[in-house]
Amino acid sequence: MNESGDPMTAPTSAPVQPPQAQGLTLDVGSPNGNPRPDSADTVFEVRNLNVYYGDFRAVSDVSLDIKKREITAMIGPSGCGKSTVLRCFNRMNDLIETARVEGSVKFHGADLYDPAVDPVEVRRRIGMVFQKPNPFPKSIYDNVAFGPRIAGYKGNMDDLVEQSLRKAALWDEVRNRLKASAYGLSGGQQQRLCIARAIAVEPEVILMDEPASALDPIATGRIEDLMQEIKQEYTIIIVTHNMQQAARVSDKTAFFTTEVQSEQDDRRSGRLVELDWTENIFKNPSDPRTEDYVTGRFG
């Protein structure tokens, strides 16, 4: 980081002013000068996102675009703000009292942080799977049926539960014990149940916050296979610590790092280095910091 970081920190150590930021963000949003795809394909448009916890700036000036039906992986060292950014997409940061979000996060052009926006509606369209499997202390069936029920689903619930569990590749393992407690499942099964639960409300986007970090390699493999299957229907954003996982599953990869904000303050803040096709990030990154990270020289 040290030898290669020097040339890069020069432009970013000064606070980015809004007028300049416009130009800068467009570059970041279309790495390697790829033509910007049609905006209809853009699910999220993040511009100059800053997230604060109290007076600590956890994420600085992140701008990126997320495309429809792609798997976008967010990688980077601990504290680089990737989970924080992920939680901006469904306004889960609202639950942290001290969290404050600046900049804009647009979902199909609509500002998610507009005061008129109801976070509950946001979360119905943008589902989330957490790091630690967190099934409800209820039956497998009720875990899946809860979301549709509160959303006022009028159709056949049994069918929807089966469909969701099938999509999450869990149906065959649980079909005979739908009424049994979800806590009787293994960790990997619980995580797939959480994916089924998220799918059941038919969201457009599924956010995954290190969904396999608590699982063994076999369960991890299943989750990854599952992601490949459901990406036909959903836009997926996954935060992962595991670079191999990012390389295996994602179409695009966003690399985040931590940087000292200024001379006076040595607290580090997360920053997006680049977002590009996963192949480019791992084989031909345009930023030396990315190369250092993916080749294991730091982080």
Next chain:
Amino acid sequence: MAAITPPFTDARDAAASLRRQGTDVKGQTFRWFLVGALSLALLTLLALVWDMWAEGSNVLLARPVQFLTSGLNTNVEMAGVWQGIKGSLMLGLIVAIVSFPIGIGAAVYLEEYAGNTRFARIVEINIRNLAGVPSIVYGLLGLAIFVQALGGVTGGRTVIAGGLTLAALVLPIVIITSQEALRAVPAGIREGALALGATRWESIRHHVMPAATPGILTGTVLSLARALGEAAPLLVVGAVTGVFFAGASGFFEQIYAGRFTALPMVIFNWARQPGPEWLQLTGAASLILVALIVVMNGFAIFLRNRYERKW
């Protein structure tokens, strides 16, 4: 430099160095101290029960039904605890109706809605302090508010005023135990529900509350047991303290009939009377009260085991 554990040179050396050397005096002393503490607690309890039994067994064995079903009487041969049981059950009912919804509601607000504001912190500290306020003080509060200020509603020195006073007494305990039960629900459950598009209310109603139910139930039943054992506040609020009490015969009429009594009051009254016969009655009534509370605690344990969930 000498190693802390010198390396072995051969098998015999290894065997010798692994052998136990002397006894762990501090460890053993500590262990016996702990056993002593436990024994002391158990012995105290046993002595109390034995004492009550020694005094009260005569009465309970001689006229068990009559003792339970007859009222206070100046005749020591006729006196029974029925009015006390009736009063205690009525008090328990009022405490449950009043303090459980208010206490659980307050706990849900503090844990789920209030956030970490200065206001919430001040309220919380005050509740914890209130839990430590002596019960006689609650009696004075009950006298001032429920008997005098609200006399028109409660009818003065009635079982309602007594019940409300005890409800106020256990309210902080209900709030604190409920808060702890809510706090024990993993944050992941709330997040999971909210991430599915549940409102805060739906998340609490469908997931947080059911998950916290065993803990809340345990806390509420234990606080009820505490309320039933209290005598001091009832004294101040004006439970009947004579040995003769012509209370109403019906169960619910007592609300209108005015004066009431409760098991701890009955025990208190009898203990003040001269003569070994009254002492026997005191022992018998104490046993009934302890039995009532043991049953309630057992019920709390049953509820907890029944609804207990693991995560």
